[in-house]
Amino acid sequence: MTYTISPSRARGTVKVPSSKSMAHRLLLLSAFSDGVSRLYGVSMCEDVKATLASLSALGIRYELEGETLTVWGKDIRECAPDAPLFVGASASTLRFLLPLMLLMKKEVTFQGDCALFRRPLSVYKELFGLYNCAFEIGGNSLRTDTSALVETPETFEVDATVSSQFITGLLLYLALAGGGRITLCGEAQSRPYIDLTLEALKHFSIHAYFEDKHTLHVPKGQKLVPATLTVEGDYSASAFLDALNLLGGEVTTDGLNPDSKQGDKRYLDYFPLLKEGAPVIDIADTPDLAPILMALASHFHGATLHSCARLKIKESDRGHAMAKELSKFGADIEVSENTIVIKKATLHAPRGILDGHSDHRIVMALSVLLTVYGGAISDVEAVTKSFPHFFDTLENLGVMVHR
Numbered sequence: 001m002t003y004t005i006s007p008s009r010a011r012g013t014v015k016v017p018s019s020k021s022m023a024h025r026l027l028l029l030s031a032f033s034d035g036v037s038r039l040y041g042v043s044m045c046e047d048v049k050a051t052l053a054s055l056s057a058l059g060i061r062y063e064l065e066g067e068t069l070t071v072w073g074k075d076i077r078e079c080a081p082d083a084p085l086f087v088g089a090s091a092s093t094l095r096f097l098l099p100l101m102l103l104m105k106k107e108v109t110f111q112g113d114c115a116l117f118r119r120p121l122s123v124y125k126e127l128f129g130l131y132n133c134a135f136e137i138g139g140n141s142l143r144t145d146t147s148a149l150v151e152t153p154e155t156f157e158v159d160a161t162v163s164s165q166f167i168t169g170l171l172l173y174l175a176l177a178g179g180g181r182i183t184l185c186g187e188a189q190s191r192p193y194i195d196l197t198l199e200a201l202k203h204f205s206i207h208a209y210f211e212d213k214h215t216l217h218v219p220k221g222q223k224l225v226p227a228t229l230t231v232e233g234d235y236s237a238s239a240f241l242d243a244l245n246l247l248g249g250e251v252t253t254d255g256l257n258p259d260s261k262q263g264d265k266r267y268l269d270y271f272p273l274l275k276e277g278a279p280v281i282d283i284a285d286t287p288d289l290a291p292i293l294m295a296l297a298s299h300f301h302g303a304t305l306h307s308c309a310r311l312k313i314k315e316s317d318r319g320h321a322m323a324k325e326l327s328k329f330g331a332d333i334e335v336s337e338n339t340i341v342i343k344k345a346t347l348h349a350p351r352g353i354l355d356g357h358s359d360h361r362i363v364m365a366l367s368v369l370l371t372v373y374g375g376a377i378s379d380v381e382a383v384t385k386s387f388p389h390f391f392d393t394l395e396n397l398g399v400m401v402h403r
Contacts, residue, residue, distance in 0.1 A: 002353060002378045003391065005370035006400035010249035014241060014393055016233035016256055017043035018067075020386055021193065023231050024092045025168070025200035027051050030071035031060040032100075032176055033204055035226035039069045041255070042231055046384045050088035050112070054097060057081045073226060076103050076176055084141065087112040089315070089385060091119055095165040098124050098144065099173040102131070103152065107145040114140045119313055123159055123166040154180035160214075161186040163310075164193040171197050171216065175206045179220035184213075189310065190285050192263030199261050203227045232257040237387050239267040239292050240364045244397070246275055246296060247372050251397060264289055271296070278302040278344065287311060287318075290340070291365035294322045297342040298331035299369060305340040315385070316359040325354050325366055329373060350375040360385040367391075371399050 018041045028051070030037035042048065042064075052062065058079040061072040087093040087110050094110060098121075101108050117137050128135035131153065134145035154177065156170050167182065171194075174180045188194060194216075201208050201218075205225035208218040233255035244251050263285045270289065273279035274296045283290055284307035297303035311318040319340050323333040328350035332343040354370075356363035356379030363382045367390075370377065383390040395401050 001380050001403075002376055003380045004376040004402040005367060005374060005394075006402070007374045008371050008399040010244040010251050010371060010394065010397040010399050012250075012397045013252040013254060014397065015254045016238045016241065017045070017387055017389070018231035018255070019234040019236070019262060020045055020047050021092070021196060021234070021236070021262065022200060023048050024051050024096060025172075025197055026203065026229070026231060027055065027069070027071070028096055028172055029175070029200060029204045029224060030226065031055045031058070031073055032076045033073035033224040033226045034075070035073055037071045037073065037226040038228040039071070040230040041067050042069050043067065043234075043388075045386050045388055046088055047090040047092060047386060050086065050090040051093045054085040054087055054093055057083050057085045073224075076100055077105075079104055080106060081108055084109040084111040087116065089113040089116050091116060092165055094142075095121075095124070095163070096169045096172055099127070099169045100176065101144045101146050102133070102149060102173065103176055105146050105149050107134075107143070107147060110142045110144075111140060115315070117142055120162050123162055124169075127156070127158075152177055155183070156180070157183045157185060159186060160184035160188040162189065164188060164190040167194055167216070168197040171201065171208060171218065174218040175201055175204075175208065175222070175224060179218045179222065181211070181218070182216040184216070190263060190287065192261055192285050195261040203229055232260055234386075235260060235262045235264040235267065236288050239264060239289060240368055240387075240390070241393070242267065242271065243292050243296055243368045244371065246271055247299070247368070249371075249397070267292070274300050274303060278304070280304045280306065282306045283308060287314070288361060290318055291322050291361045292368065294326060294333070294340065294342055295365040295369045298326045298329065298333070298345065299347060299372065302342045302344040304342070307338060308335075308340050309338045314359065315382075316357040316362060318359065318362065321357040321359065321362055322365070325350075325362070328352055328354060329369065347373060349373045353378055356380060356382050358382050360387065364390055367394070
């Protein structure tokens, strides 16, 4: 689908959707706790639906009333799926669940979008191979078989430079397995997401911590305890709404936790720098902010982004995709292996229809910029991955969206 956005000034108050990053973690911990958990304020984006679908296939019972989820926990060792686990396009769902298969000791197949299974999974492939467990990737599926696993591992050595999601998956595994340690090889990527996992574990009475810079420890003798809590608002989504304020809007956001461990909270530091000058920003811990940072930098004074290599393995090759689309506005951007330089330029209404590249964050970043310059954008349905009501929200704020 293609929408056209007319130059508009956004005004109003909006409740930020709940953090899908936190929701994934809390859902899995609820599912495998011994008892009933309740989660309030859960936003039903496609990624969260994928986690729920997978849990349902594992035999986890839940009920959804409005934005309240009640989950009846079950020992994962007792789960016996009789159908594939559908993970859609959600890397978090897949990467968080995969190590838990070592506890099930059964054959399990995951199904989802082909693009998801082309994203890096080498950390787990090597791990499963170490324990002689099947790990077979097809076009739109992945088959695991841990039925021959005799001993449940307690320690892991993992390449920390690929994605923090693998580390989160192993932390969830250790919480269910009864404790252990993870040794991180290399500098951990997106460290705030690991801190978010540690925070989620704390909500379910599991104390886990960094023993030192390269060692995570989940002490033995702990047990997941069901919890009742509200899922905090998503700073990743809030960044797109708050960006409207830099462009002349008057938008107030509700539902955010000022003490959140979410890495994308850093946009609060970055945005003033973009408005004032051409800052140098390292996005090692905040890669999901790259599209909106690039859009705003193009509009204002430019910027240089470092630690950009992982943008290639997101839903699209985000650095190159954003550079291509922003060039339609007249932006001048250089993308290299690990650095993106956005030069100061005078922008105009885009020449031609913008391509959303089937990437939710690209669609939202470009749409925010269109509120200034006007124009059309395709692949708008991609926003369902994280912010299904994004365009409804824009309209409620007074932005003219022509569908």
